[in-house]
Amino acid sequence: MNVLRLPLVALSFLTFALQLLAAAHVCAQEVPPGTANTQALSELDPHRRPPSRRIESPERVILELRGGTYRVFPGEPYDTYFKSDSGPHLSVHADGILYREPNWFYVTLGGSFGWMRYTGKAQDAETGAPVGEETAMTVLPVTATAGFRFDALPRQLSIPFIFGVRVGWEWAHWSTTTGAIDDASGWSTGPVLSAQLALDLDTFERGGARALDEEWGINHTYIFGEIYKFIPTSKSLDLGGTNWVAGLGFVF
Amino acid sequence: MTCDGAARFASWSLAVLMLCAGPAKAQTEDDIDTSLSGTDSTTTDTSSTTTAGSSSSGTAGSTSVANGTVDGTTGTFTVKLLYAGGDADNHEQDYSEQASTTGYVIPINKASCDQGTIEVQLNGVNTAYLYLEPWYSTGSGQCNQGDRNTRVTSSQNCTKLSFAGDDSQGQISGRTRFNVVVNIGPVCAAGDGDKQLYFLALRSQNSSETTQSFGVLKFTVDTTGPTPATNLSSEPGETQIPLKWDAPADALTTSTAWIVVDPILAGEDQDSGVEDDAAVADDAGTDSDAGTTTDATDTSVQCPSSVLIANSTPDTSTLRDLEDQGELIIKRISPGSKESTTLDGRDFGLNVNLAAATVVIFDQAGNPSTMSNVVCVQVVDTTGFWDQYQANGGTAEPGCACSVPGARTGRFGFLAALPGLVLLGVCIARVRSRRRAR
Numbered sequence: 001m002n003v004l005r006l007p008l009v010a011l012s013f014l015t016f017a018l019q020l021l022a023a024a025h026v027c028a029q030e031v032p033p034g035t036a037n038t039q040a041l042s043e044l045d046p047h048r049r050p051p052s053r054r055i056e057s058p059e060r061v062i063l064e065l066r067g068g069t070y071r072v073f074p075g076e077p078y079d080t081y082f083k084s085d086s087g088p089h090l091s092v093h094a095d096g097i098l099y100r101e102p103n104w105f106y107v108t109l110g111g112s113f114g115w116m117r118y119t120g121k122a123q124d125a126e127t128g129a130p131v132g133e134e135t136a137m138t139v140l141p142v143t144a145t146a147g148f149r150f151d152a153l154p155r156q157l158s159i160p161f162i163f164g165v166r167v168g169w170e171w172a173h174w175s176t177t178t179g180a181i182d183d184a185s186g187w188s189t190g191p192v193l194s195a196q197l198a199l200d201l202d203t204f205e206r207g208g209a210r211a212l213d214e215e216w217g218i219n220h221t222y223i224f225g226e227i228y229k230f231i232p233t234s235k236s237l238d239l240g241g242t243n244w245v246a247g248l249g250f251v252f
Numbered sequence: 253m254t255c256d257g258a259a260r261f262a263s264w265s266l267a268v269l270m271l272c273a274g275p276a277k278a279q280t281e282d283d284i285d286t287s288l289s290g291t292d293s294t295t296t297d298t299s300s301t302t303t304a305g306s307s308s309s310g311t312a313g314s315t316s317v318a319n320g321t322v323d324g325t326t327g328t329f330t331v332k333l334l335y336a337g338g339d340a341d342n343h344e345q346d347y348s349e350q351a352s353t354t355g356y357v358i359p360i361n362k363a364s365c366d367q368g369t370i371e372v373q374l375n376g377v378n379t380a381y382l383y384l385e386p387w388y389s390t391g392s393g394q395c396n397q398g399d400r401n402t403r404v405t406s407s408q409n410c411t412k413l414s415f416a417g418d419d420s421q422g423q424i425s426g427r428t429r430f431n432v433v434v435n436i437g438p439v440c441a442a443g444d445g446d447k448q449l450y451f452l453a454l455r456s457q458n459s460s461e462t463t464q465s466f467g468v469l470k471f472t473v474d475t476t477g478p479t480p481a482t483n484l485s486s487e488p489g490e491t492q493i494p495l496k497w498d499a500p501a502d503a504l505t506t507s508t509a510w511i512v513v514d515p516i517l518a519g520e521d522q523d524s525g526v527e528d529d530a531a532v533a534d535d536a537g538t539d540s541d542a543g544t545t546t547d548a549t550d551t552s553v554q555c556p557s558s559v560l561i562a563n564s565t566p567d568t569s570t571l572r573d574l575e576d577q578g579e580l581i582i583k584r585i586s587p588g589s590k591e592s593t594t595l596d597g598r599d600f601g602l603n604v605n606l607a608a609a610t611v612v613i614f615d616q617a618g619n620p621s622t623m624s625n626v627v628c629v630q631v632v633d634t635t636g637f638w639d640q641y642q643a644n645g646g647t648a649e650p651g652c653a654c655s656v657p658g659a660r661t662g663r664f665g666f667l668a669a670l671p672g673l674v675l676l677g678v679c680i681a682r683v684r685s686r687r688r689a690r
Contacts, residue, residue, distance in 0.1 A: 184638045
């Protein structure tokens with residue numbers, strides 16, 4: 001858990017730092033106000049007049065770097081071997097923006113790829129006592145989702161909260177080992193649902209946000225927490241449950 | 253032309269002539285040796301010879317040879333170490349033509365000293381000389397100086413070494429490049445440290461001979477093994493049996509360690525007083541319950557091994573022979589400072605449930621430490637998540653119509669690419685819609 005929080009916090013600070021740097025860069029390029037030269041340049045030279053409206057690059061993709069715990073395994077034998085293990089679950093999610101109502105909402109279609117691994121002590125087949133070797137399960141979840149993001153609050157009212165939901169399908173490839181032996185591998189599939197609450201970072205530093213857009217093409221940045229639920233089909237290994245992730249998002 | 257002008261003309265002409273003539277031709281070794289032919293010269297002549305050596309192989313000279321501090325190329329022909337005997341695997345050294353000119357970097361370990369010989373290659377020997385003699389100095393060095401009588405005096409205290417095998421190795425017989433095998437027993441007997449062997453090319457072997465050509469081989473004798481590993485421990489397992497130990501402080505990242513495993517075949521255990529041993533092995537009469545089927549008072553497991561004995565110095569050649577015969581397993585790990593590994597019980601053989609194990613650490617020269625404590629490795633049947641899942645009546649089956657039990661599917665790529673394909677489709681659709689809009 002703590003290990004997971006660190007990179008998220010670091011990423012958040014990194015984003016803030018990028019914004020601040022970009023803002024400073026923009027400020028450094030501005031003509032000092034209040035001087036005769038400034039006025040003359042602004043009034044006489046049309047190329048140096050400030051833009052009459054904000055210019056943004058087009059928004060095409062949303063990219064999220066995500067991390068969290070994943071403790072879904074209910075009962076035996078999950079508890080026997082992996083009870084004290086909660087992942088971690090690391091993933092990347094990318095959405096293409098199908099439709100954008102400026103300053104109101106997005107409709108997206110995208111997917112994610114993740115990784116999680118659980119290990120525990122194998123048991124003596126006769127006595128049931130833990131032995132030296134490990135048994136492990138590695139899960140590689142892949143999702144395809146459609147999403148809706150409502151960002152009118154930060155854009156219209158400067159309230160820095162964004163809400164999002166996604167619905168889709170997950171294919172989770174799992175493989176299990178005991179010692180040096182590969183026991184089995186397969187797929188768990190089923191629908192996946194998620195709800196996200198994001199904190200819009202642009203609201204706190206608009207100059208930096210604009211500079212990020214101009215220099216990197218990043219329209220918006222946000223940090224988020226998300227609750228999601230994977231519901232495997234009945235024939236799948238039960239990897240489902242309700243879990244959370246947090247991370248850093250970028251709109252390009 | 254004035255007198256002054258004539259003088260200038262003369263000096264210019266002289267300069268042009270000198271330039272046309274080119275630099276003075278350096279004297280080759282052969283030139284010098286030829287010039288010395290027939291002069292059974294003294295130490296003064298030796299220095300002349302070594303100067304000649306410098307023309308072909310760099311800085312040289314007996315005058316630079318000073319009591320174990322030889323730097324750079326020494327002598328008038330080169331000496332390379334080809335083989336130092338002993339257990340090659342133990343050595344972990346490549347002696348292929350290691351030149352003597354790089355200082356005392358060539359280690360000669362205990363196995364080599366026990367074997368007692370080294371094979372060297374001499375290159376660039378002048379055929380004007382007839383005899384070759386290897387010498388070793390325990391005194392001030394410089395065995396290339398003086399005649400045979402002064403060479404063995406207390407100041408130089410040189411000892412002539414013998415050739416291993418055929419004495420004809422000492423006959424140069426017109427060869428400029430050849431190999432000889434030398435007994436290094438006296439060198440090793442002098443103890444660990446930096447050593448210099450002088451290979452002297454001589455015109456005669458009488459008492460008044462003096463050296464006219466020589467080569468030097470420098471190496472370090474190191475016969476002391478490193479500190480052994482301690483606190484070796486093991487946990488039961490089947491295919492991934494963990495072993496842990498404490499490596500000594502002098503274990504090197506550049507050396508290796510051996511995990512030596514002696515599988516105990518069924519019926520070989522001498523576990524007097526332990527479980528299920530009635531009527532087997534050597535326990536009859538040794539414990540109070542001999543004759544019974546179980547003796548629950550003692551559940552310890554013992555793995556006696558005639559080869560692996562704690563704190564004993566391993567005979568690495570014997571261990572390797574036993575490994576070749578399939579009676580031992582040696583797992584070589586690197587770096588030698590590592591402190592854990594795993595063993596696969598399947599390597600021990602069918603129906604083998606016990607094995608003795610120890611750790612041997614090697615130093616840079618290839619000397620082994622004594623054996624660590626010997627532990628008993630237990631091979632037990634284990635169950636993991638999947639076994640338990642099935643035993644609990646789990647209904648999921650491996651695969652997804654695209655995999656088989658016990659193996660990774662290897663077809664992950666297609667489904668993993670599915671979201672990417674969806675995104676690609678969306679992008680194409682958007683591009684088309686934009687074109688239509690234009």
